[in-house]
Amino acid sequence: MWPAIALLAFVTFQRLSELVLARRNTAQLLAMGAQEHAPGHYPLIVAVHTAWLATLWWLAPGRPIHMALLVLFVALQLGRIWVLRTLGPRWTTRIIVLPGAPLVTGGPFRFVPHPNYLVVIGEIAVLPLVFGLWQVALLFSVLNAIVLTIRIRAESRALSAVA
Structure with a gap:
């Protein structure tokens, strides 16, 4: 029970610190002078992530931890850190565009246009699987795909408008 609670406490602390x-x-x-774009979708993202974490707190304590999947989750955390360090003060949870600022093209952005979203996709799926909760992984992966589709379209429009 304690390993699951410790892992969930870590993820909760991480998310709150990131906010x-x-x-x-x-x-x-x-x-x-930056501007926020498409703020209407943000409550959906918050709702999905909050419900995901709350569901894990409800179902995961007391369940065994699958170590290979935990290693994968840790690797995703390294990806998360890479993205945050690369974006530095430009990293936010909202779509904030600073006119005239060049797009970030270093770090993981050299390889994929939205590396943070790839990390989030992985986390939403892998953390429930660490606890053997494949149904939670499936449900929240679908919900996350819906909100990320909205988010990526809005972000792409916002970035192309200032490019």
Whole structure:
């Protein structure tokens, strides 16, 4: 039971810390003249991620941890750190565009246009599988795909408008 709770506490702390960082970065970017685009979809993202984590807190404690999948989840966390470090103060949880700023093309962005979304797709699927909860992985992967489709379209429009 304790390993599951420790892992979920880590992920919860990580997400809450990232919200603080995102809020700070968003405020700084807006103060520099950046603009938020398509804010209407943001509550959907928050709802999916909150429900995913709450469902894991409800179902995962007491379940065994599959170590190979835990290693994969840890690898995804390294990808998450790479993305956050590459974006630095431009990383937010919202679509914030700073006019005139060049697109980030270093780090993982050299290989794929939306590396953070690939990490999130992996996390949404893999963390439930760490606990053997394939139904949770499937359900939230579908929900995440829906909100990411909306998000990526909106982000692509926002970025092409300033390019």
